[in-house]
Amino acid sequence: MLGYIIRRLFLVIPTLVGVAVAVFFLIRVMPGDVVVVKLRADGAQVTEETIQAERKRLGLDKPLIVQFTDYMIGLTRFDLGKSLWTGQSVFEEIRIRFPVSLQVAIMATLIAVFIAIPLGTLSAVYRDTWIDYSVRVLAVSGLAIPSFWLGMLIILGLLAFFNWLPKIGYVSIFEDPVANLSALIWPALSVGYRYAAVATRMMRSALLEVMREDYIRTARAKGVYQKLVMRRHALRNAMLPVVTVVGLEFAFLIGGLVVTEQVFNLNGIGKLFVDATARGDFTLIQGLVLLIAVNFILVNSVVDLLYAWLDPRIRLS
Amino acid sequence: MRRLALAVALSVQLAACGGGDATPSDWIVLALTSSPTNLDPAIGLDESSQRLHQLIFSSLLRIDDSLRNVPDLATRFEMQDPQTYVAEIPPGVRFHDGREMTSEDVKASYDRIVNPPEGVVSLRRSAHADIGSIETPDAYTAVFKMKQPNASMLIHFASPWNCIYRAAKLKEDPRFPEKTILGTGAFKFGEYVKGSHWTGERFDGYFRKDRPYLDGYKAFFVKSNNVVTGIVGGQFDAEFRGRTPKESEQIVEGLKGNANVIEGPWVTNLLLTFNTQRKPFDDVRVRQALTLAIDRWAGSQALSKISVLKYVSGLMRPGYEYALPEAELVKLPGFGKDINKSREEAKKLLQEAGVSNLKIKLVNRAIGEPYTTGAIYAMDQWKRIGVETEHSQIETKLFFDAMKDGNFDVLVEFISDFADDPTAQFDKILTKKMSSQAASGHTDQKVEELFEKQARAVDPAERKKIVNELERYALTQAYSVPILWWQRIITNHKKVQGWEHQANHFTASDLVNVWLDE
Known part of the structure; x- marks a missing residue:
C-alpha cells in the first residue's frame, strides 16, 4: 500500500508541471488588460504613460519567455508570485480563503453522505413503494434546483420568518463554533442538498445492482438475515460508485462554489476565482488552477485508497 | 413537522443570540461593494481604496457637502498669485504613531506624486505636473510654486488621494505606503483580511477635538446585490455608494420605518x-x-x-x-x-x-x-x-x-x-x-x-x-x-446619524461626524 501511495505521489509532479505550463500560456491568450481595468474601471483619468509604468512595475513588460522562466523558478520554491490586482502574495490570497471553501465542502459532504446513504438504501430496499417514490422525488428536486437559488430562498426565508441573517465574516470554528456554524450551515445546506441528491440516486442504483448479484442470492439462500445481507455484503460493494461520486463532488466544491459563495457573502476560493478571471489577474488564476489541480489529484488518490479498503480485490490487483 | 419547525426556529434564535461577531455597539459595520486595489493612495484610485484611505489619512483641503473646498489639515490655504499657493498647518497634528506632522511631511507627500522615486508609480502625476517646486519656510508652512497657472489646482489640493505621509518613513522606503498604513486621520488602521473586511479604531490624537464619535468601524467587502438583504437583515449598518430606487424601496420596506433615505x-x-x-x-x-x-x-x-x-x-x-x-x-x-x-x-x-x-x-x-x-x-x-x-x-x-x-x-x-x-x-x-x-x-x-x-x-x-x-x-x-x-440614493438604517450627502461616491467617507443612535 505504501509503494502504491509513493507511486501516486510521484505521478503528481509531471501532472502539475503540465498544468502549470498549459495554464500559463492559455491564460495569456485571453483578451483584456488587468492594468487598464485596475486603473480605469472606476473612471480615473490615467495617462497611457502611467499605464505603461504600472505594467513595468508588475513585470508585464518583460518578454513572455522571461515571465515564464520567472514563474517556473518561483514554482520550484513554492512561490506562486504576486496578484497583479492587489500586489499581495498569491499564496496568501489563497490561504485566507481556503479554510472557508474547505469547511463548506466538508459540511456539505457530511450532509450529503448522512442523507444519501440511508435514503438511497431505503429507496432500493423498498423499491416501487411510496418510500421509494418519495425519495426519488426528493432526489430529482435536488438535482433540478440550483444550489444558488436554494441559497437565495434560504436567505429570504430567514429574513421573512426570523428577520435575521447570520453575521457576516468568517470566524474559525476553533475560535467561535456557534458563530462559525451559524454562518456556514446555510451554504452547506444549499450545496449539500444537490450533492445529496446525486449521491442518493447513485446509492439506490448501485444497491439495486448489487442486490441482483449471485453472492447476495447465495447469502439469502443460506438463510442469512436480510439486515446482515445488506450490511455485510450489499452495502459495502454498493459504496464503490458512491465513493467516486462523493469524491468528485467534494473536489469540485473547492473552487466550484462560485455563485453560492457570492449569494452568502463568503470569502472563498470560488469568489476569488471569479474576481481574478473578471480582472484578468493572470498570476492569481495560475495559482488557483494549480490549487484545483492539486485538490483533484489528492481527492482522487484518497478515493482510490478507499476503493482498496472497501474491496480487497482491488488492493490485491 | 411542528417539532421540526420549532427546532429550526430555536436554532436560528440561538444562532442570533449566541456567539457571532464581537463588534462593539459603538462600532459601525459598513458594506463596501469591492475590495481595495492597493493600500497606497497613490496607486489605489478605485472607490473602495479611496473610502478606506479617507478613514486613515488627511489632506490639506477636503470637499464639503456642496463640493466646495474647505480646510482639512490646513488652517490657512491661500492663492497668493496664480502660480503660488501657501498652506499653513496647525502645530500638534499627530500621525498614528504619535509623531508630529510638519510641512516636511507635506512636501515629501507631494514630491512623491509629482516626482516619484524609482520603483514608485504615481498614477496622478499628470494632474499635478504644473507643480514646479515645494518650499517649506517653517515647520508649519508649505509653499507650492507652479510652473504655470492651473485652474483646477485648488480642486487637486482637496483631492482625497493626496494624503499626507510621514516624510521620515518615505525616506527610509519610498514604497512604505504600499505596506504600512500610517496617517493622521480619524481612525487608526486595525486589521485587513483580504476579500473579507477591514477594521479601524478611533484615533484619540485626531487633530479635530472630540471627533470621531465612533469607537471604530468594520467594513465588509460584499457583492452589490447582497447589500439590500444585508442592511435589512442587520449584517451592516450602512452602505454609502448608493442604491437604485427599487433597492431603496426594498430597504425601506424591510426596515419597517427604521430606514433613512438621503437623495441628491x-x-x-x-x-x-x-x-x-x-x-x-x-x-x-x-x-x-x-x-x-x-x-x-x-x-x-x-x-x-x-x-x-x-x-x-x-x-x-x-x-x-x-x-x-x-x-x-x-x-x-x-x-x-x-x-x-x-x-x-x-x-x-x-x-x-x-x-x-x-x-x-x-x-x-x-x-x-x-x-x-x-x-x-x-x-x-x-x-x-x-x-x-x-x-x-x-x-x-x-x-x-x-x-x-x-x-x-x-x-x-x-x-x-x-x-x-x-x-x-x-x-x-x-x-x-x-x-x-x-x-x-x-x-x-x-x-x-x-x-x-x-x-x-x-x-x-x-x-x-x-x-x-x-x-x-x-x-x-x-x-x-x-x-x-x-x-445618488443612500438608504441606511436610521440609527446611522450625522452622515451628509455629497454628490460623489469617493469622498464623505471619513465617518468623522457619524454616530450611531441605538
Whole structure:
C-alpha cells in the first residue's frame, strides 16, 4: 500500500508541471488588460504613460519567455508570485480563503453522505413503494434546483420568518463554533442538498445492482438475515460508485462554489476565482488552477485508497 | 413537522443570540461593494481604496457637502498669485504613531506624486505636473510654486488621494505606503483580511477635538446585490455608494420605518461616444441626428423611477455653477423639449447625410445598472427614427480592449469624479492628442484650444465663459454626449446619524461626524 501511495505521489509532479505550463500560456491568450481595468474601471483619468509604468512595475513588460522562466523558478520554491490586482502574495490570497471553501465542502459532504446513504438504501430496499417514490422525488428536486437559488430562498426565508441573517465574516470554528456554524450551515445546506441528491440516486442504483448479484442470492439462500445481507455484503460493494461520486463532488466544491459563495457573502476560493478571471489577474488564476489541480489529484488518490479498503480485490490487483 | 419547525426556529434564535461577531455597539459595520486595489493612495484610485484611505489619512483641503473646498489639515490655504499657493498647518497634528506632522511631511507627500522615486508609480502625476517646486519656510508652512497657472489646482489640493505621509518613513522606503498604513486621520488602521473586511479604531490624537464619535468601524467587502438583504437583515449598518430606487424601496420596506433615505445629485453621467473613425459617424449630421432622437426629458421622468439615471444636463453636473442653464441647454441638439420636432430634424439630417437603414454596434459593459438601462433607452429612442442597434454587452476588460482598438460604432461610457472640475469633466470630449481616454478619435483644434484656455483661466468668471463656450461647441459637434446624469440614493438604517450627502461616491467617507443612535 505504501509503494502504491509513493507511486501516486510521484505521478503528481509531471501532472502539475503540465498544468502549470498549459495554464500559463492559455491564460495569456485571453483578451483584456488587468492594468487598464485596475486603473480605469472606476473612471480615473490615467495617462497611457502611467499605464505603461504600472505594467513595468508588475513585470508585464518583460518578454513572455522571461515571465515564464520567472514563474517556473518561483514554482520550484513554492512561490506562486504576486496578484497583479492587489500586489499581495498569491499564496496568501489563497490561504485566507481556503479554510472557508474547505469547511463548506466538508459540511456539505457530511450532509450529503448522512442523507444519501440511508435514503438511497431505503429507496432500493423498498423499491416501487411510496418510500421509494418519495425519495426519488426528493432526489430529482435536488438535482433540478440550483444550489444558488436554494441559497437565495434560504436567505429570504430567514429574513421573512426570523428577520435575521447570520453575521457576516468568517470566524474559525476553533475560535467561535456557534458563530462559525451559524454562518456556514446555510451554504452547506444549499450545496449539500444537490450533492445529496446525486449521491442518493447513485446509492439506490448501485444497491439495486448489487442486490441482483449471485453472492447476495447465495447469502439469502443460506438463510442469512436480510439486515446482515445488506450490511455485510450489499452495502459495502454498493459504496464503490458512491465513493467516486462523493469524491468528485467534494473536489469540485473547492473552487466550484462560485455563485453560492457570492449569494452568502463568503470569502472563498470560488469568489476569488471569479474576481481574478473578471480582472484578468493572470498570476492569481495560475495559482488557483494549480490549487484545483492539486485538490483533484489528492481527492482522487484518497478515493482510490478507499476503493482498496472497501474491496480487497482491488488492493490485491 | 411542528417539532421540526420549532427546532429550526430555536436554532436560528440561538444562532442570533449566541456567539457571532464581537463588534462593539459603538462600532459601525459598513458594506463596501469591492475590495481595495492597493493600500497606497497613490496607486489605489478605485472607490473602495479611496473610502478606506479617507478613514486613515488627511489632506490639506477636503470637499464639503456642496463640493466646495474647505480646510482639512490646513488652517490657512491661500492663492497668493496664480502660480503660488501657501498652506499653513496647525502645530500638534499627530500621525498614528504619535509623531508630529510638519510641512516636511507635506512636501515629501507631494514630491512623491509629482516626482516619484524609482520603483514608485504615481498614477496622478499628470494632474499635478504644473507643480514646479515645494518650499517649506517653517515647520508649519508649505509653499507650492507652479510652473504655470492651473485652474483646477485648488480642486487637486482637496483631492482625497493626496494624503499626507510621514516624510521620515518615505525616506527610509519610498514604497512604505504600499505596506504600512500610517496617517493622521480619524481612525487608526486595525486589521485587513483580504476579500473579507477591514477594521479601524478611533484615533484619540485626531487633530479635530472630540471627533470621531465612533469607537471604530468594520467594513465588509460584499457583492452589490447582497447589500439590500444585508442592511435589512442587520449584517451592516450602512452602505454609502448608493442604491437604485427599487433597492431603496426594498430597504425601506424591510426596515419597517427604521430606514433613512438621503437623495441628491451625483458627479457622474452616462455618455454615448461616437466613433468618428468609422463611417458614417465621422459626419456631424449623423451624430447630431442620433443625439436629437433621444428624449432626455421624458427619459428623466421614466428612468429615474427604476434607475439611478435622472438629471438632464450637458457636460457639467446639473446644479454646478458652470453648468449651462436650462434655457441655453434646450437650444442644443438633443436637449430640446419638443421631441417630435427633434426627431423630424434627426430624420432630415440622416437623409441629408445620405444615410438610410443605419445599423449601429453599441458596445457596453456587462453591468446592469445603469449601463444596460441607459443603453436600452437609447436603442429604443433610435428605433423611432428608423435606426437599428446591435447591443454588445461585454466584460469590463474586453470593453477597454474594444475602446482602445476602436472596435465600436457607439460606446456607452461614463464620467465620474470627486468634484466638479471642468478639466476632468471634459476628458471624454477631447482629442486623442489631449487625452488617452478620449475614444471618439476626432481631431478638433477648437476643442483643444478652448480646453487649454479654460484649464489656465484662474479667474472664475472668465473660466465659466470659456467652459460654457466649449460645452456648447462640444455638444453641437456631438463627439460624446450625455444620456442622463445620475442620482445618488443612500438608504441606511436610521440609527446611522450625522452622515451628509455629497454628490460623489469617493469622498464623505471619513465617518468623522457619524454616530450611531441605538
